[in-house]
Amino acid sequence: KLLSLALLLALLGGCTAPAQQPTAVPLPSEAAPSEPLPTTSPSPTTAPTPDYPAEGTGPNSFPAGYNPLTGLKAADPALLNRRPIIVKVQNIPREDRPQWGLPQADLVFEYYTERGSTRFAAVYYGENAEMVGPVRSARNFDLSLVQMFKGILVFGGAFEATFSRLVNNVGNQLVVESQYTCPALCRYDPRGKNYLMANTAALATFLKQARLDNSAQDLTGLHFNASVPAGGQAVNRVYVRFSAAIYNRWDWYPEVGRWLRFSDTQNDLDGNNEVYAPLTDRTSGGQIGADTLVVLLAPYKAEIITADSEVWDIPLRGQGDGYAFRDGQVFKIQWQRDAAGSIVRLTGADGQPFALKPGKTWFEVIGQTSKVTPGDPDWRFTFSTP
Numbered sequence: 001k002l003l004s005l006a007l008l009l010a011l012l013g014g015c016t017a018p019a020q021q022p023t024a025v026p027l028p029s030e031a032a033p034s035e036p037l038p039t040t041s042p043s044p045t046t047a048p049t050p051d052y053p054a055e056g057t058g059p060n061s062f063p064a065g066y067n068p069l070t071g072l073k074a075a076d077p078a079l080l081n082r083r084p085i086i087v088k089v090q091n092i093p094r095e096d097r098p099q100w101g102l103p104q105a106d107l108v109f110e111y112y113t114e115r116g117s118t119r120f121a122a123v124y125y126g127e128n129a130e131m132v133g134p135v136r137s138a139r140n141f142d143l144s145l146v147q148m149f150k151g152i153l154v155f156g157g158a159f160e161a162t163f164s165r166l167v168n169n170v171g172n173q174l175v176v177e178s179q180y181t182c183p184a185l186c187r188y189d190p191r192g193k194n195y196l197m198a199n200t201a202a203l204a205t206f207l208k209q210a211r212l213d214n215s216a217q218d219l220t221g222l223h224f225n226a227s228v229p230a231g232g233q234a235v236n237r238v239y240v241r242f243s244a245a246i247y248n249r250w251d252w253y254p255e256v257g258r259w260l261r262f263s264d265t266q267n268d269l270d271g272n273n274e275v276y277a278p279l280t281d282r283t284s285g286g287q288i289g290a291d292t293l294v295v296l297l298a299p300y301k302a303e304i305i306t307a308d309s310e311v312w313d314i315p316l317r318g319q320g321d322g323y324a325f326r327d328g329q330v331f332k333i334q335w336q337r338d339a340a341g342s343i344v345r346l347t348g349a350d351g352q353p354f355a356l357k358p359g360k361t362w363f364e365v366i367g368q369t370s371k372v373t374p375g376d377p378d379w380r381f382t383f384s385t386p
Helices: 005-013 141-149 160-173 200-209
Strands: 085-090 107-112 118-124 152-155 174-176 185-188 195-198 237-241 247-253 258-264 276-278 292-298 301-305 310-313 318-326 329-337 345-347 361-367 371-373 378-382
Touching (some): 085 200, 141 160, 152 160, 160 174, 237 292, 292 329
Parallel strands (some): 085 152, 152 174
Antiparallel strands (some): 107 118, 247 258, 258 276, 301 310, 318 329, 371 378
16 A cells, blocks of 8 residues: 555654664553542433433444444544544553543453553544544554554554555554644653654644545444443442553442543562552643443453563454443343454343443453452453453
8 A cells, every 4th residue: 555645744854764673662660659549420411311212222223423332423524534543542651641632432341461561542533632642653553453444543653564565454544753743643741751652633734735635534333322231230340450660440330321541550479568649630630430330351462472572463353251330230141243344232131232331441452361359349350461
């Protein structure tokens, strides 16, 4: 495939070196928790209206003006006439938290990268965020996400083989930093940090200037319903532990009807001393939350494993197990994805499409061999790979 003009401009711009050898990411240093962070969270900006369809929305069709990634009527339906924007957002080092712009994402995928770390892929469609970041490099799994959502990937470089794989498959859907990308992708330098930051509102202009296809795509596949499915089990808290350095917790807050996220504040080498603080948004100060939390048990394929480096792919194809948490309950689900261009579909124990709560969904993508510890009322997932 031909390189996209956006990608070509980035390569010619010389502001970043997109092809990098994989390097070991050191574990964040041991440190005492910082001062307490705010525990309040703003309510969802949108919610189902009294006339919300009783049968729900999706998975195969959505009423006009409804966002197929949230199941909600879009505040600005004009935003749906574009491709989704997928931005790679860092999770470590801890001192660079909190991140910018995660609350505006319709979907967020968290997955293991290397050396105990994780990274976020935030999907923006029904809302824009003027500041998203810090933006970091891509991994192999991002190709699946770009193909799944027919989206534009905004990232800060990649390991050479990963970069080539992206170019060869979705070369016209990539945006990396160059002298031409600002204000869509710019440097931001508070306290000398020199962060790479994205502006999803400005990206449309950049894509138009680059003569890239930014038309609306078929995004059917997810199902939403305001009514709570039958067969759930009460849950108060969900733990997801990726490593001694990266672990998180989701608490159910009935007063806002959402799961709120708490993240690691120090390394926990023996598994007995996890310490958390609320993960907030640096722009608003509100705590990061989700209307539905989905844990996918996915295949992790090792491509490079050495003493110094790890390179993984997560070929999210076929089917597998998962768990969905909504309205203070847990549901056993199955995920299925038959084609590269298909959005992952979720089904319940009855084999019918599982209804996510209308709103924002966060996906924790863990290995198929991860340990699942059911609880009453707390659940725990401990990441592992074969």
